[in-house]
Amino acid sequence: MAEQVVAKSGREFEIVLEGSPTTGFTWQLVRPLEKTGVVEELGENVEPSTVLAGGAAKHHFRFRALAAGEVELHFVYRRLWESKAPREQREFVVKVGP
């Protein structure tokens, strides 16, 4: 079930996903991002939530809404060297208004 994100044209927004990156699992945005001209990807960073070894972290994906329209963003949580199905998946529908 896709989650909805509403953004205004010209504004930046973030999608934040929780994970445990020192397990080897990491969130990835499935590419290519649809080149609809609706949303532009700005970057990503991981913010550890704790100083403990093996602790959880928040994975921030940053975007800019470009023009009115709708776009789907699909994220997978997996280990890069494994060919297994992703451990978790998240889908977002971004609706950009004027």
Next chain:
Amino acid sequence: MPVDTKAIQEAIHQKKAKWVAKPHPLFSQLSDEQLKHRLGVIPDEGKLKALRAQPAPEIAKVIAHFESSRGTPYEKANVSKEAVSAVADRLRLGLQAVETLKKPGNIVSPTIQLLLQVDWRNRKGRDNVTPIKDQGGCGSCVAFGCTAMLESMVLVEHVVPLDLSEAELLFCGGGSCGGWWPDSAVSYIKSKGVSQESCFPYQDYNMPCNTCSERDGEAIQAVNNVVYFDVGDRRSYLCLVGPMAAVFEVYQDFYSYSSGVYSHVWGSFVGLHCVEVIGFDDYENTWICKNSWGTGFGENGFFCIAYGQCNIDAAYPFWGVYGTRWYGT
């Protein structure tokens, strides 16, 4: 401009790193901004300060104790001043030899080579490292790194291969899938020991402490422990006692590690990770480590990380345990 594996390889080349990156989707089509983005690590300074403030056991005494107590109960091991002095002399001469022999062109005898290359997978004529495991999606690296170290020490000291329970160490020792710290794990290993994997099998989610009824009869504990910040002490312990546990900073490029000697060249910090250090190599200037991400990662589950990288031998100490025995004996 998008970045791909070639860009990472270029960074590896430019920084004269000695590892190989595997291609994968994460590093495709990333923006320049992503490359620039770096996060600083905020280690638990209070805990580390307290650790540094504790006087480290003198390495010569530890090694003399370890050597003297083989085959006898550790509490009864008689370690004379002469034995400690003899070990100290050996260590001093050993370190001098290392400095001399590391210079190009010097010939190294097989005996001296043992001071320059230590790998407990092939030490004392046998493999002292248990098979690679997989922690799955739970932040249980501390339990895996410390259990691996304990299993290795049972091999070193008793030549007995055991599969011990990471689940007991983590979930009965006060840890969780949300992360832990090796001091707490070592305390539990010393006070309660760790039972067999079959007594409390591991699952990669938070579980209540639930060991089997035979737990006390099959648990392994360690009588002694060390925490070393000094690199010379870490080397000497690894050379003459056994494998240790370590903490280091993981950056995004570590996920791409395939083989060689890893050094951080690209990507942001994602968190602290604990592994077992099973040796070092002075020719390659690297620590040799056992990871807990399955056999598909790195070199069949193992990896090498260059000296000084990711604070593995600077901000964070190495932890060691020895004097392994059945619980309560």
